[in-house]
Amino acid sequence: MSTHVVDAVPREARPYQGRRAGVVSRLAANTVDFVVIALVVAGGYFGLCAVLFLWSPTAFTFPETSWTVLLIAAGAVAFVYLTVSWATTGRTYGDHLLGLRVLNFRGGRMQVAGAAARAAFCVVFPIGILYALVSPANRSVQDVLLRSSVVYDWSR
């Protein structure tokens, strides 16, 4: 008896399933992730404000933050968010919405160390994604150096 696997991926997406994604999909996913990170940073700021207000309501003023502090905070949030996402489900929320998944050089889910290295690289050198525009294999600078791949994956 032969075994038959029912493919849950829509018929029109099947030719692309498992292939490396182009730069438009990846930038769209990154935009969603940027919004998520911005919301988390903003939530952290307002959470800090709430604590300060409860600590001393009469002396409360909104704390002033420099761009440097803001960027470091956003970078830290992004690093943790990307590392945890890629090491657990293989996809961030943006990847999930756009039907993408990050794979290691074996085609499996990234290990924590690999995910952390890729996350750090993406935070420090985000423009590296634009190499996927001219790469003959749709790979970013991070993908080339860490041998990772971002593929279309519509499966759950």
Place this chain on the structure above:
Amino acid sequence: MTPAELLKSSIRGAWAITEPAGRAVLEPAGRAVGALVPRILDAVLDQVDLTRLVIDRVDLDAVVAEVDVDTVVARADVDAVIARIDLIALAGTIIDGVDLPEIIRDSTGSIASEGIRGVRMQTIDADERVNRLVDRVLLRRQARATEAPVPQPRSPLNGDAP
């Protein structure tokens, strides 16, 4: 003796004389004919396209109409027939044909998931267009190698991670 009795006794006398001789001739002749007829029949049938003859001369529809199909089916071993069929493969072919996953998505999917699907397909389309444009600008003739590595099954011997 009357003439009728004379005739009768003459016939009996003649029969008594000719019967043994007749038997001696007819029995071997009968055996010879019995052996010859099947050979002649075979030779004749070899020269005739019997199938064509039946098709041309016999009203097969009328013959089939007389067949009691229910009786034939009742005598058939349906279980044995089913056992010879790869039902899983057959079910898979049917599911592929009717696109069951699509039916399930249509019946359970929300407007949001339909929207997400549309956005995904549009971005894939945009990826393809941008890739083609860039490749044309770079005078690249070969298509992009977008095949990603496929995870290998875990080996029971060395326990390698996929």
